[in-house]
Amino acid sequence: MDAAKPPLRILLCAPRGFCAGVVRAIDAVEEALRRYGAPVYVRHEIVHNKFVVDSLKKKGAIFVEELDEVPDTNAPVIFSAHGVPKSVPADAAERRMFAIDATCPLVTKVHREAEIHHRKGRHILLIGHNGHPEVVGTMGQLPPGTITLVETPEDARTINPPACDDLAYVTQTTLSVDDTAEMVEILRSRFPNLSAPHKEDICYATTNRQEAVKQVAPQVDAMIVVGAPNSSNSQRLREAAERAGCDRAVLLQRASEIDWTVFSGITTLGITAGASAPEVLVDEIVSAFSERYDTAVEIATTAEEKVFFPLPRALRSDAAE
Structure with missing residues (x-):
């Protein structure tokens, strides 16, 4: 050593x-x-x-x-x-x-669900963050006034949709699993006939990354989430770490942003990355800590991911060129 x-x-x-x-x-x-x-x-x-x-x-x-x-x-x-x-x-x-x-494709699934509910005459409650491009895209699938945005538990308690008996909900794919469950529970208590998605809208990657953070956060003195400030799924990971008991949870884009005073006195560190952060940035941060600490790196695995989506049709090799 x-x-x-x-x-x-x-x-x-x-x-x-x-x-x-x-x-x-x-x-x-x-x-x-x-x-x-x-x-x-x-x-x-x-x-x-x-x-x-x-x-x-x-x-x-x-x-x-x-x-x-x-x-x-x-x-x-x-x-x-x-x-x-x-x-x-x-x-x-x-x-x-x-x-x-x-x-x-998992966002497209939400779009299709919203369209199907609309065709069945249901008013749609969209759980998500106002102004996020995914929410803008989903609301833009249907005519104005057919979707009501629900951002917070308070919204869930107070919104008054135009058709209380025939409602459905969809969600942004990158939300906090726990926050969303709370809002759905409130909505169900108010609107017992609320139609749910056939399959959970929050995507597998968001769910898996949050679950990994919940497992690791209680074991470490600090947690770094590698990701961008405008990345919803990255912000939710930082929140999940704090809720799981890690007081020092920070969102960083790169190693150059590390404030070393935040990490003074730590003996354990958790690191994760949002769904849009490349592994090279994780490596960069690990290297920065290795320059100052005698590091021992372990992988904390909570799920295996084997999901693959083919390229858009126009770019596939089997498409007409």
């Missing part, structure tokens, strides 16, 4: 980092660049991670917030993993754009 360095046990949560929907979205941009060359336009950050976005920019991706920022072009225009309102592909079609939809 290096006498100059204090010992530090690092528990790496598994699963962590990229989920299947994020891998598919990033691969879609890279395959479009390989197949069609630069530039490739991307509406909104393809995933919420600056490192990923900057690396794709270097390869020739141009990120825009709205389609009116895209010039008249034959270049591909890719929609982000978070999903888009129906007006966006309609605008793209009107402008004869070569649009590629990289919406995560």
